Amino acid sequence: MRIDKSRLDDANKKDEARHKDHFDFLSNQLTMKGCDVESILKKLSDFQVAIPSWALGAGGTRFGRFGFQGEPSNLEQKIDDVGILHTLTKTAGAISLHIPWDVPKDYSAIKELANSHDIIFDAVNSNTFQDQKNAKESYRFGSLSNTNRSVREQAIQHNTEVIQIGDKLGSKSLTIWLADGSNFPGQSNFQTALQHTEDSLKDIYKTLPNDWKLFIEYKPYEPNFYSTVIQDWGTSFMLANACGDKAYTLVDLGHHLPNTNIEQIVSTLMLKGKLGGFHFNDSKYGDDDSTVGSVKPYSLFLIFNALVYGMENNPQNPYPAWMIDASHNIKDPLEDLIQSLEAIQEAYAKALLVDQKLLTGAQQNHDVVKCQEILQDAYRTDVRPLLEKARLESGGAINPINAYRSLQVRENLIDERGTDSVASGL
Numbered sequence: 001m002r003i004d005k006s007r008l009d010d011a012n013k014k015d016e017a018r019h020k021d022h023f024d025f026l027s028n029q030l031t032m033k034g035c036d037v038e039s040i041l042k043k044l045s046d047f048q049v050a051i052p053s054w055a056l057g058a059g060g061t062r063f064g065r066f067g068f069q070g071e072p073s074n075l076e077q078k079i080d081d082v083g084i085l086h087t088l089t090k091t092a093g094a095i096s097l098h099i100p101w102d103v104p105k106d107y108s109a110i111k112e113l114a115n116s117h118d119i120i121f122d123a124v125n126s127n128t129f130q131d132q133k134n135a136k137e138s139y140r141f142g143s144l145s146n147t148n149r150s151v152r153e154q155a156i157q158h159n160t161e162v163i164q165i166g167d168k169l170g171s172k173s174l175t176i177w178l179a180d181g182s183n184f185p186g187q188s189n190f191q192t193a194l195q196h197t198e199d200s201l202k203d204i205y206k207t208l209p210n211d212w213k214l215f216i217e218y219k220p221y222e223p224n225f226y227s228t229v230i231q232d233w234g235t236s237f238m239l240a241n242a243c244g245d246k247a248y249t250l251v252d253l254g255h256h257l258p259n260t261n262i263e264q265i266v267s268t269l270m271l272k273g274k275l276g277g278f279h280f281n282d283s284k285y286g287d288d289d290s291t292v293g294s295v296k297p298y299s300l301f302l303i304f305n306a307l308v309y310g311m312e313n314n315p316q317n318p319y320p321a322w323m324i325d326a327s328h329n330i331k332d333p334l335e336d337l338i339q340s341l342e343a344i345q346e347a348y349a350k351a352l353l354v355d356q357k358l359l360t361g362a363q364q365n366h367d368v369v370k371c372q373e374i375l376q377d378a379y380r381t382d383v384r385p386l387l388e389k390a391r392l393e394s395g396g397a398i399n400p401i402n403a404y405r406s407l408q409v410r411e412n413l414i415d416e417r418g419t420d421s422v423a424s425g426l
Contacts, residue, residue: 001080001412003087008397011406015388015398023385030353030381037386040352044390049280049344050094050122050323051337053102056081057423059289059327068333070413071423075102076113078423081334081413083117088403090396091341094122096323097169099162100132101425107168122173123215123277123321124166128155129179129223142180144200145193145229152200159204167209173321174208175250175277176201177217181224181231193229198242205243215250215276215321216240220257222287233265240274248276248318252325253303254287255279262299263306270310270317278307279325280344289327291336293343300343301379304351312356332410338400342387349383 027037056078058068072078078095085092095114104110114121128143136154139146143155163174180197182188205214218236219228230236233249240247249269256262269275282290282300293300310317322344328336355374362370388398397403404410 001084001409001416003084003407003409005395007407008087008403011403012392012398015402019385019388019392019398023389026382026385034355035353040349040386041390041393043352044345044349044386045090045394047091047345047348048093048322049091049341050096050321051082051085051092052096052098052125052323052325053078054098054423054425055324055326055328055337056333057425058333059329061327061329066330067422069419069421070410070417071333071421073417073421073424075104075110075424077417078102079110079113079117079119082119084404084409085334085337085341086117086119088397088400089338089341090391090394091345092337093118094120096122096125096175097166097171098125098127098425099165100127100158103165104169111169121166121169121171122323123175124162124169124171124173125175125177126159126162128158129177132158139179142188142193142229144176144178145180145188145197147192147196152196156200156203160207163204163207163209163212167212172211173213173215173276174204175215175217176204177219178230179223179228181221181228182226183224184226188227190227194235197229198239201239201243201247205247208246212246213276213318213321214240214243214247216243216247217250217252217255217279219252219255219287233269237269237272237274240276248274250277250279251275252279252281253292253300254281254283254289254325258285263303266303266306267310270306270314273314273316273318275310275317275320277321277323279323280340281324281326289325291326291328291331291343292324292340293347294339297343297347298379300347301350302375304347305354305375308348308351308354309356334409335401335404338404342400345387345390346383349386350378350381353378353381353383 030037057071072081082095128139131138137151146152216236216239218230218232220231236249240249280292282292282295284295324340359374392398
């Protein structure tokens with residue numbers, strides 16, 4: 001399914017008068033404060049977030065999964081769904097494939113389809129947290145950290161194959177999330193597991209093309225609940241340094257213990273030139289993978305404030321790869337992703353309003369109250385008219401959720417795919 005441009009224009013007409021009124025008012029207010037509105041709009045338009053191929057179907061937990069009608073049952077349909085998201089939001093200009101869930105059968109055709117939607121292929125993701133059909137070895141007791149050399153070699157070979165698949169599609173990075181760990185004290189030797197992991201990552205790193213990056217993700221717990229081999233950003237950072245200049249830490253918002261200061265982690269990694277990518281979601285207790293900005297929007301803003309500062313002041317750090325990584329479970333997957341994209345853009349826009357020079361001056365004068373006022377003034381600003389303007393100028397929807405519903409996108413997908421269609425790879 002594709003959204004007809006004329007129908008999208010008709011949907012926008014219903015919101016044009018309201019949008020213009022709100023945008024003109026906000027634009028005047030921001031200009032009076034010394035903000036460059038055109039520059040902000042340009043940055044919002046350029047900011048693209050990758051959609052993971054697995055997120056286009058209903059999510060689930062280890063207790064069960066409740067499917068959503070009209071789910072994409074193959075890679076082609078997943079790319080079409082990202083195309084719908086990008087048409088509406090003009091922010092979802094990339095897809096991140098999870099291998100072996102989404103291996104292309106015809107690379108030329110897949111690339112042509114993605115190009116027709118103005119979509120590129122972002123980081124490819126390997127999977128050594130599940131046993132694959134016909135695999136000789138099992139990952140029950142770990143993959144890259146396993147005490148069995150043949151298991152480690154199988155996991156290394158899988159990652160090498162993922163790199164080869166991504167290279168054919170034009171991807172430039174590999175993300176490794178390792179589920180390796182232990183459930184009980186004494187089950188694993190911490191030092192041995194870490195050393196095996198480092199050695200395995202180095203072997204994978206050697207196979208990277210010259211223009212590629214390796215992103216090393218971390219997580220404090222789950223699926224193992226006593227220890228995780230790469231449990232925090234420090235371990236990831238250490239392993240990235242051990243691998244080389246093309247290896248970086250990947251930060252996932254949900255992969256932290258409660259109340260962790262993520263903006264400080266982001267700042268440290270960017271200062272050291274080692275923040276490679278960022279996975280967006282939200283949580284209340286642990287790795288809930290809730291819709292971005294649905295629980296802790298102010299925390300998201302503070303993180304973006306650190307990201308914006310780093311992107312402007314840390315040339316030693318490459319431009320990060322952005323991706324949504326959330327498990328919506330009971331929502332329409334596309335509506336959930338639209339809400340996440342909106343929340344990301346909103347936090348980014350508010351961070352762009354922070355007067356960094358004024359904030360630096362207040363910090364140097366130890367004016368704590370002024371520092372808080374500067375941040376909260378930006379956060380309290382309703383930036384939605386900026387997002388609407390950026391989308392409208394790029395040919396998207398003023399209000400993507402309203403357009404999605406008024407154009408009956410889900411109903412059309414159900415008509416096209418049926419009520420029993422199940423997303424591949426889950």
